[in-house]
Amino acid sequence: MKSKVKKQDQSYDCDVCIIGAGPAGLACLSALREPYSMDNLTDEQLNRANNSLSLKANKKSNLNICVLDPSPQWMDTWKTQFDQLQIKHLRSPVLGHPDIFDNKALLTYARHHNREDELFESGCAEMKQLHGLGETQTGLWKLPSTKLFVDFCDDMTGRLKHVYLQGRAMDVEDSSSGDSSHVLKWEDASGVMNVLTVKHIIVASGVMGKALVPFGLEKCPNVFSWRSNHAFTNLKATQSIDAGTPPESPRQNIRVLVVGGGLTAVQTALRVIKEHKDDDIDMQCILCSKRTLKEKHFDIPVEWFDRRHQTGLLSGFYHESVEDRLQQLKDIRDGGSVPKMYMKQLKKYEKQMTYWMGQVEYDCQNDLAQEHNEGDDNIKTTIRYQGDYHQFDRIILACGVTPDCASNPFVSNILKKWKLPIHEGFPDITEDLQWKESTNSTKQNRTPSIFVSGAMAGLQVGPDAGNLMGMRRAATTIASALDCRSWLRATTLVNRFEAFGYSSDEESSSSLDENDEDSNFTGKKSFTTESITQSEDNCSTCCSCDSERGDCPVTVPKFVSVQLNGE
Ligand SMILES: Cc1cc2nc3c(=O)[nH]c(=O)nc-3n(C[C@H](O)[C@H](O)[C@H](O)COP(=O)(O)OP(=O)(O)OC[C@H]3O[C@@H](n4cnc5c(N)ncnc54)[C@H](O)[C@@H]3O)c2cc1C
Numbered sequence: 001m002k003s004k005v006k007k008q009d010q011s012y013d014c015d016v017c018i019i020g021a022g023p024a025g026l027a028c029l030s031a032l033r034e035p036y037s038m039d040n041l042t043d044e045q046l047n048r049a050n051n052s053l054s055l056k057a058n059k060k061s062n063l064n065i066c067v068l069d070p071s072p073q074w075m076d077t078w079k080t081q082f083d084q085l086q087i088k089h090l091r092s093p094v095l096g097h098p099d100i101f102d103n104k105a106l107l108t109y110a111r112h113h114n115r116e117d118e119l120f121e122s123g124c125a126e127m128k129q130l131h132g133l134g135e136t137q138t139g140l141w142k143l144p145s146t147k148l149f150v151d152f153c154d155d156m157t158g159r160l161k162h163v164y165l166q167g168r169a170m171d172v173e174d175s176s177s178g179d180s181s182h183v184l185k186w187e188d189a190s191g192v193m194n195v196l197t198v199k200h201i202i203v204a205s206g207v208m209g210k211a212l213v214p215f216g217l218e219k220c221p222n223v224f225s226w227r228s229n230h231a232f233t234n235l236k237a238t239q240s241i242d243a244g245t246p247p248e249s250p251r252q253n254i255r256v257l258v259v260g261g262g263l264t265a266v267q268t269a270l271r272v273i274k275e276h277k278d279d280d281i282d283m284q285c286i287l288c289s290k291r292t293l294k295e296k297h298f299d300i301p302v303e304w305f306d307r308r309h310q311t312g313l314l315s316g317f318y319h320e321s322v323e324d325r326l327q328q329l330k331d332i333r334d335g336g337s338v339p340k341m342y343m344k345q346l347k348k349y350e351k352q353m354t355y356w357m358g359q360v361e362y363d364c365q366n367d368l369a370q371e372h373n374e375g376d377d378n379i380k381t382t383i384r385y386q387g388d389y390h391q392f393d394r395i396i397l398a399c400g401v402t403p404d405c406a407s408n409p410f411v412s413n414i415l416k417k418w419k420l421p422i423h424e425g426f427p428d429i430t431e432d433l434q435w436k437e438s439t440n441s442t443k444q445n446r447t448p449s450i451f452v453s454g455a456m457a458g459l460q461v462g463p464d465a466g467n468l469m470g471m472r473r474a475a476t477t478i479a480s481a482l483d484c485r486s487w488l489r490a491t492t493l494v495n496r497f498e499a500f501g502y503s504s505d506e507e508s509s510s511s512l513d514e515n516d517e518d519s520n521f522t523g524k525k526s527f528t529t530e531s532i533t534q535s536e537d538n539c540s541t542c543c544s545c546d547s548e549r550g551d552c553p554v555t556v557p558k559f560v561s562v563q564l565n566g567e
Helices: 023-033 043-055 075-085 105-112 147-158 265-276 308-320 322-333 340-347 408-419 455-461 468-481 486-491 494-499 507-511
Strands: 006-007 012-018 065-069 162-173 182-188 193-203 210-211 223-224 253-259 282-289 353-357 360-363 381-385 388-392 394-396 400-404 449-453
Touching: 012 023, 012 162, 023 065, 023 147, 023 468, 075 147, 075 507, 105 147, 162 193, 162 408, 253 265, 265 340, 308 400, 322 455, 400 455, 449 468, 455 468
Parallel strands: 006 193, 012 065, 012 193, 065 162, 193 449, 223 394, 253 282, 253 394, 282 353
Antiparallel strands: 162 182, 182 193, 210 400, 360 381, 381 388
């Protein structure tokens, strides 16, 4: 059926449309709304920012921001995947969250609501690599409970001003107005097509790509992704070949194959076992991974989350060629890993769990399931492993995704229209995380202003782009690129020492030392020290003299473009 096109009310015209209401989108909303991020400022700069904030009118941005997602509420995808695997705690520490103002915000929220008992000590603070990092003593490396994290995010969405539109972004067109805006077409829940005039688009639409499926299993009738609602249901149905026969007695022997070698596969296997441990059945779960399970606290090396090392690692990453960055994105994750606490759980259920290492294959020729109706839950599927045949009631895949932004229909449409550059499925973006201009962009057919956040921004954000930590950095970069932090240049990021003839602000430059615990800047982009004329009403340059505007002797460094990141 053809969708109807409805012109929305003017109030839906917006400066920025965030596509995706997950943590990456929420981090962007926070970065666009908050006046600054404490992550990026030294103590001295924070004082200056606070002084300036109290002197001036509200510095919160006046941007008109809307958020678009097919789900009725924020964080639905996150909640669904955590529910599906019954995950009680996040894998990442409490310092990873979408509140850009303060990286201690989630810890503070837990304390303020007397919910510190929901912070789990995973033992990661004992890691040798984290020795000497003060934050490990303050609780910032504990793991928040799923409920605490979701409540915290709900609290954020309630206080950050935005318009939430329930719908799916479908396409973008040039606007006829002649300015830089574009028309975004989106489909609402009832299938009606709407339009929205936007200046900037932020694609925060999660991981895009095709699920990896082991050889031949794509043809197999009884295979489900761990995300599927059917993956865990009806495992207790009777083994009836006639679909019309009602269930009689529980099956005695149920065998489930879970394929994958990372945490998601382990969580899937654990859910299967735990859910049936008290049932009157013999449940066997086989976990098949291409290689031995690797025990690690985090999915990428801990140094990427440690601000003392992050600067150096990022700097190394940025200096690589695109090909080498793509390789690093694969190598650093290294096919998945499993935290110690989950390894312990696997051990606890070792009677019900068998571990296979290698490849499984689906053999159509030898499969009994071929004789039964497709979609019938009560069939056994024959799988070949190391030359032997095995039958399974259910096969659940958790093998990951091959990145491919073109697999998202909205992105695919704009790729076709503007021929935007991509590298092995990742958008080719600038240091500001803006999708590069297309080669066929003309005055009549201008490339829209599109920013990318989340996993798909990996080529510029680094291997943690799809993690909460990387999303924070990405959001701050985008807010800087959209000039939301410009007021800081004149008031906070001032080189006070230049008035005395020094060429650098020692407080700031010392923080570039990656071994310094107070190190904050990534130093990804530098600024020039060219003077600019002060244009504020009061002197906000040095925050310590009574000069009228323009009379303050302190020169202000002019930023070419500022990267305010580095946690
Ligand atoms: C089981 C699991 C556990 C994880 N645990 C952690 C963890 O503990 N710590 C951590 O740092 N990371 C974790 N991750 C990784 C990552 O943080 C999550 O995957 C996170 O949900 C990604 O956030 P996101 O906002 O990029 O994407 P999502 O949460 O997937 O949100 C993207 C949103 O975009 C919407 N969307 C897509 N296309 C369109 C469109 N055309 N129009 C409108 N909306 C659209 C989707 O509906 C979705 O709601 C985990 C991942 C998984 C799968």
